[in-house]
Amino acid sequence: MGSVTMKIEEKHAGNGSLVGKSQLYIREQHQANHKPAANGKAEGFVKQVADGNGGVPRKSLNLYSWQEIQRHNQEADQWLVINRKVYDITGWADRHPGGRRVLNHYAGEDATDVFRAMHPELDIARLYLKPLLIGELAPEEPTYERNKNSQLVEDFQELRRTLETMNMFNANLGFFFLHLIQILILEALAWLMLWYFGNGWPITICISFLLTISQAQSSFLQHDTGHLSIFKKSKWNRLMHRFVMCHLKGLSANWWNYRHFQHHVKPNIYPKDPDIDMGPLFLLGDLQPVKYGKKKIKYIDYEKQHLYFYMVGLPLLMPIYFNLQSMQVMYLRKYWGDIAWVSSFYIRYFVTFGPFYGIFGTMLLIYLVKFLESPWIACVTQMSHIPMKMSREENRDWLSTQVLATCNVEQSFFNDWFTGHLNFQIEHHLFPTMPRHNYHKAAPLVRSLCAKHGVQYVNKPMLKAFGDIVRALKKSAALWVDAYYET
Incomplete structure (x- = not known):
């Protein structure tokens, strides 16, 4: 590192520390691969931390400016900042349980709040961070990037501490158990009706309705299990998530995790949020339609996208788009555990309904239920x-x-149940690990903080929220038309 040297004095006891050795290795690699030069902003300066024995240097950390950190924002060179500490996550990204893209989305940025938001078990996450530490922000550097409102950030962090003090992040096991019982009762009732009354058309319609409700509520429950620490041990949370997502829903848990976490860390941001990349079928927002229009791209007549949303988007989201994408990801990435669990979903349906409908009829029943569930889930999520x-x-x-990037829908008993409490989308996005039965308690505090800093907090009736989907698609279509036919 030129004239700058990194001084590390490890304390050895017995056979040493695995974390300490990992830190030493990573810092040696950092010395070899990254050569920041001192530039007057404390880049590459050395901080010596005295131990308790008369000020002898025990460990040294590089000091960095934001200018230096922001240069390391590429997939092959990723740094991020958490609580003023600088971490080189380049080599770790592929092993990140939430997927490498989530980390890349914050490369070169402060990730303090997103780190706290996305990890229900912070102690475990911090163990993985230790070997990745390469330095810290220089003393004269602000804690957050200069374009950010530091008072707003600090007020939000104080709000989170308040909510933690109020035990708003503690899950009520009984609440989620009752939702699971609701799902299992609906499925059992569907089978009992079929067994008792036979497989005539009226009964088939009734059981399809029951199974549709069961599937929709399973979607909301798997969303909970994917985010929360409902149980005290991680293995039980992972098992519950796989049971609900794979066995009850028939979709890959890993596929959902990697896709959904990207959406959470950078919602509605191109190209980081996969949920807003629905091309070439739909063009969303203000940027994508103009881009397609200027390039004279017309795979479909996008001027009518708000109309064919009813015929394509609503009914096919679950049975076609999500189902095929889940299967593709499981196969290509060889998620054998997910494949086994998803297979149990189909086996259960064939064992339960096969004697009445046969193999072909059972497959039709599965996709009829997904077809009926799709408009429900599409409206709630979009x-x-x-x-x-x-x-x-x-x-x-x-x-x-x-x-x-989010908005709420007014609270009522029906709205809460129908949406799985995702009508509190703002609170859910700010605090993904908060159990949904506490969203309504946090909402007034969040609204107050937004009002203090002039951040628009949108809360609307459900029917207006549904209508706004189509109005937004129509607005984007008009932007595409203007750009496409511009001379």
């Missing part, structure tokens, strides 16, 4: 994001990133 701001990366603070 009403909170498609009508909201979509942009390229602007490196906003965590609160602004989430609130500007």
Whole structure:
């Protein structure tokens, strides 16, 4: 590192520390591969931390400026900052349980709030961070990037501490157990009706209705198990998530995790949020339609996308788009555990309904239920994001990133049940590990903080929220038309 040397004095006891050895190896690699030069902003300066024996240097860390950190934002060179500490996550990204893309989305940025938001078990996550530490922000550097409102960030962090003190992140096991019982009763009732009354058309319609409700509520429960620490031990959370997502839903848990976590960390941001990349079928927001229009791209008549949304988007989201994508990802990435669990979903249906409908009839029943569930899930998941701001990366603070890209739907018993409490989308996005039975308690505090800092907090009736999906698609279609036919 030129005139700058990194001094590391490891304390050895017995056979040494695995974490300490990992840290030493990574820092040696950092010395070899990264050669920051001192530039007057404390880049490459050395901080010596005294131990308790008369000020003898025990460990030294490089000090970095934001300018240096922001240069390391590529897939092959990723640094990020958490609580003023600088981490080189390049080599770790492929082993990240949440997927490498989630990390890459924050490369070169402060990730303090997103790290806290996305990890229900912080102690475990911090163990993985230790060997990746390469330095810290120089003393004269602000804690957050200069474009961010530091007072807003600190107020949000204080809000989170308040909610933690109020035990808002503690899950009520009985709440989720009752939702699981509801799902199992609906499925059992469907089979009992078929067994008792036979497989005539009226009964088939009734059991399809029951199974549709069961599948929709399973979608909301798997969403909970994918985010929360419902149980005290991680293995039970993972098992519950696989049971609900793979066995009850017939979709890959790993596929959902990697896709959904990207959406959470950078919602409505091109190209980081996979949920807003629905081309070539739909063009969303203000940027994508103009881009397609200027390039004279017309795979479909996008001017009518708000109309064919009813015929394509609503009924085919679950049975075609999600189902095929889940199967493709499981096969290509060789998720053998997920494949076994998803197979149990189909085996259960064939064992339960096969004697009445046969193999072909049972497959028709499965896809009829997914077809009926699809409009429900499509409306609930899209009403909170498609009508909201979509942009390229602007490196906003965590609160602004989430609130500007999401909206709430008014609370009522039906709205809560129908949406699986995802009508509180703002609170869910700000605090993904908060159990949904506490969203309504956090909402007034979040609204107050948004009002203090002039951040728009949108809360609307459900029917308006559904209508806004189509109105947003129509607006995007008009932008495409203008750009496409521009001379």
